[in-house]
Amino acid sequence: MANLIPFTKRFESSESLVNLLESRGLLICDRNKAIQYLDNIGYYRLSAYMYPLLKMPKTAHLYKEGATFKKVMMLYRFDKKLRLLMFNEIEKIEIAIRRAVMQITADMTGNPFWLTDSSYFLDSSKFNETMRAISKEYSKSKEEFILHFKRTYSEPYPPSWILGELLTIGNVNAIYRNIKQNRIRKRI
Structure with a gap:
């Protein structure tokens, strides 16, 4: 318990999060659609589907070559149908x-x-x-x-x-x- 740190992250808009994802190497063809998905589904929920697309070490938060927001949504939809x-x-x-x-x-x-x-x-x-x-x-x-x-x-x-x-x-x-x-x- 001694290693706990305070939570300092602040709220980010969906537009800011799209910018962040792009800066980390995630290809986003339709920014408006990505913003809409983040608004409706949420970044936190979608981040689970982004995780497999990250390069190693995953803590660097950089995406593999060819990682796209479209693939994130494909994984999300597959998981939803399977569920x-x-x-x-x-x-x-x-x-x-x-x-x-x-x-x-x-x-x-x-x-x-x-x-x-x-x-x-x-x-x-x-x-x-x-x-x-x-x-x-x-x-x-x-x-x-x-x-x-x-x-x-x-x-x-x-x-x-x-x-x-x-x-x-x-x-x-x-x-x-x-x-x-x-x-x-x-x-x-």
Whole structure:
């Protein structure tokens, strides 16, 4: 901690940053477009895509021959498309995990309300923590399926396959790890 230094850099306009990039050897064909990208995306975010185009040592902040702002934007767009594809696939996995935890446990216990029943869990303090999260999400939910359940049924909470839709994947993971019966966890 003794080697920490104060932050002394000041804010720079996008136009100033374009000048800086050019002075370091980055080729910029359309200055106005580069300024617009820096205004909309930000220099700091784009700097991650500029990094591979730097000469060694990278601390000199000089660009390799042929490094262009166009290449920076190509890397940025590629990363954005890859991220969208990955999130799409991750979402499918998350939905499958959520369904498995909520529905397999309901099937194996024969209790659609198992999620709010402490007898199905190993650690009561973790169960209570999960119930606080469930109660919070349930009480503030404006989802039509939740409002319908509240208007229609007398139970304090919906069955697990409905209630599970309100939970984060972190909540679902904590629930899975706290399920008492090992045979249920194995089937999931």
